[in-house]
Amino acid sequence: MPETMENGFQVAVDTVIFTLVDRDLKICLTRRDHEPFVGNWSLPGCLLRLDESLDSAAQRQIEDTLHISKAYLQQLYTFGDPERDPRRRVVSVAYFALVSKDRLTPTSLKDTSGSPSWHSVYALPPLAFDHAEILNYALTRLRYKIEYSAVAFELLPEEFTLRELQDAYMVILNDHKLDKANFRKKIREANIVEPVSRYRETGGRPAKLFRFRDDAQLETKARRFFP
Amino acid sequence: MPETMENGFQVAVDTVIFTLVDRDLKICLTRRDHEPFVGNWSLPGCLLRLDESLDSAAQRQIEDTLHISKAYLQQLYTFGDPERDPRRRVVSVAYFALVSKDRLTPTSLKDTSGSPSWHSVYALPPLAFDHAEILNYALTRLRYKIEYSAVAFELLPEEFTLRELQDAYMVILNDHKLDKANFRKKIREANIVEPVSRYRETGGRPAKLFRFRDDAQLETKARRFFP
DNA sequence: TCAAAAGTGTTCAGCTTACACCCATGA
DNA sequence: TCATGGGTGTAAGCTGAACACTTTTGA
Structure with a gap:
């Protein structure tokens, strides 16, 4: 000092x-x-x-x-x-x-x-x-x-579709080849979102809306979301 | 500003x-x-x-x-x-x-x-x-x-044994149950050390000395050493 | 009925983990 | 020959990557 x-x-x-x-x-x-x-x-x-x-x-x-x-x-x-x-x-x-x-x-x-x-x-x-x-x-x-960590949610609205979440990751990482199925599996298993009862209208089948769980573990110490 | x-x-x-x-x-x-x-x-x-x-x-x-x-x-x-x-x-x-x-x-x-x-x-x-x-x-x-990243080497002498390297990790992480065989395999595959021709005397079989490779990749972006 | 987008299941390769085993040295 | 610590191989189980598939809507 x-x-x-x-x-x-x-x-x-x-x-x-x-x-x-x-x-x-x-x-x-x-x-x-x-x-x-x-x-x-x-x-x-x-x-x-x-x-x-x-x-x-x-x-x-x-x-x-x-x-x-x-x-x-x-x-x-x-x-x-x-x-x-x-x-x-x-x-x-x-x-x-x-x-x-x-x-x-x-x-x-x-x-x-x-x-x-x-x-x-x-x-x-x-x-x-x-x-x-x-x-x-x-x-x-x-x-x-x-x-x-789950900070991507800070950039999304309160309710969002999994596609929007994946888009957020792809835009931030500047990597547009994340596999949809694998991305969703990761998010599901991370247990950080929960479904709400609403849907977002899209060009095709409506997309289920999710929100971030307040009790979720924000940081996954030494375990990355994507390798 | x-x-x-x-x-x-x-x-x-x-x-x-x-x-x-x-x-x-x-x-x-x-x-x-x-x-x-x-x-x-x-x-x-x-x-x-x-x-x-x-x-x-x-x-x-x-x-x-x-x-x-x-x-x-x-x-x-x-x-x-x-x-x-x-x-x-x-x-x-x-x-x-x-x-x-x-x-x-x-x-x-x-x-x-x-x-x-x-x-x-x-x-x-x-x-x-x-x-x-x-x-x-x-x-x-x-x-x-x-x-x-490979910063642990900054805490070791120029030449060191793999056991000393493992001890460094265990002391820093305060986790003394790293598996010897798996640790060595990781270090070998990371390609960050090279053997020198000397040995360190120990209580048993002498330990081969290694040094850090100057051309090594220091940071393994988004790939951790230990999970 | 077709296009578009949501959403899921399955396989295979590669990595992690646990554990057993052998080797070289000094006492 | 035994204790000590160095050093390695392998099988089981899990994870990630790739890809094919089904579902639901509007036009």
């Missing part, structure tokens, strides 16, 4: 907010209206306040940006390169957040010019600062995490 | 330095000679300097504490609770480090009263600040990490 006094740092919190729309994985970006990187896109971020925890700052950032409370949040990594902000020394604690699209205002999902707006992770504009690096890291961690 | 000016923070780096001695997993602790928590044990830590990166600060901390360069280091998590330091606001970036005992001075490994000194993670004294929480997190991550 520190004993000597040194100059202070700015501590920022930057959040990578994911959502799933139209079988695409999107993140929330804001357009910068100050130097440096004026006009560029960047991750939503704010400065840590003296009286709040890191988690609270990330939560506050999401509330300010999307007007949503209690999003699923996880701290990712802290970026502290002395050169990462050309103006001054900023240490940035990165978070990722998962938000279901039905908690967002429908208008904000459509255009990709306003600020904030949603952009496919598979077609991103250039990002300010080291935010491309942060985003890459977040995506890697998200992909890793859905293989051993 | 931040646009408004706020008060500065102290940014600290605290490191959880692991080593393996006598079939025990130990960490390095320093005794505090200032308030608060005078006389208590704490993790080695230092304040971040304005011109260095977080990784460099952690490396510097290890050099200052153990006179070792280029230890295996990984950033863990950042702790930023406003109350974590009773004096002032300190955001602490935690690292874990893995050091082989043959890089340490033999004397320093023996007594557990000097500062720094080595303490079994299975019999720890009370720790200052939130360091017990940091340590717990580090231990969880270490255990998790050795299941899908």
Whole structure:
């Protein structure tokens, strides 16, 4: 622990907010209206306040940006390169957040010019600062995490079909060859969803709707969902 | 990213330095000679300097504490609770480090009263600040990490027997019922070690020495070593 | 009755687990 | 020759991957 006094740092919190729309994985970006990187896109971020925890700052950032409370949040990594902000020394604690699209205002999902707006992770504009690096890291961690825990549900509406769940996995992993039968068997045996009595209309046979079980084991320690 | 000016923070780096001695997993602790928590044990830590990166600060901390360069280091998590330091606001970036005992001075490994000194993670004294929480997190991550990557080698000498490797896994996981034959088969098939022509004398038949292959795949993405 | 999508069962290969056995050395 | 620890082979059982199949709806 520190004993000597040194100059202070700015501590920022930057959040990578994911959502799933139209079988695409999107993140929330804001357009910068100050130097440096004026006009560029960047991750939503704010400065840590003296009286709040890191988690609270990330939560506050999401509330300010999307007007949503209690999003699923996880701290990712802290970026502290002395050169990462050309103006001054900023240490940035990165978070990722998962938000279901039905908690967002429908208008904000459509255009990709306003600020904030949603952009496919598979077609991103250039990002300010080291935010491309942060985003890459977040995506890697998200992909890793859905293989051993049930966080994909945070990106889905309350009720969903198994097909929608499988699509979520395929879009996030960018792997569209998961076997339907095997996927369903895994989900069934993991015992993390329960059927509701409703059905979703589709092009063919209606699909049974499921919801996530509140008493489910979220993390399957050392047992992945997909090999 | 931040646009408004706020008060500065102290940014600290605290490191959880692991080593393996006598079939025990130990960490390095320093005794505090200032308030608060005078006389208590704490993790080695230092304040971040304005011109260095977080990784460099952690490396510097290890050099200052153990006179070792280029230890295996990984950033863990950042702790930023406003109350974590009773004096002032300190955001602490935690690292874990893995050091082989043959890089340490033999004397320093023996007594557990000097500062720094080595303490079994299975019999720890009370720790200052939130360091017990940091340590717990580090231990969880270490255990998790050795299941899908080959970091255990960082804790072993250059040359080691397969028994020593298995002991390392068992001590770290606190699980002493790994099957010898199956362990060896996994290691053989993972293709991460190569034999050297020397042998280690033991109580019975001499044990072949191995070393880690420099061209080995360190991380086995989504494929764990042990289920 | 056909297309589309939901939903299931079955096989085979490969891996995990448990356990028994042999080998090399020093006392 | 015995105790000690190193080192290996194999059979049983489970898991994952592939694929073929049935069901239910709307047009």
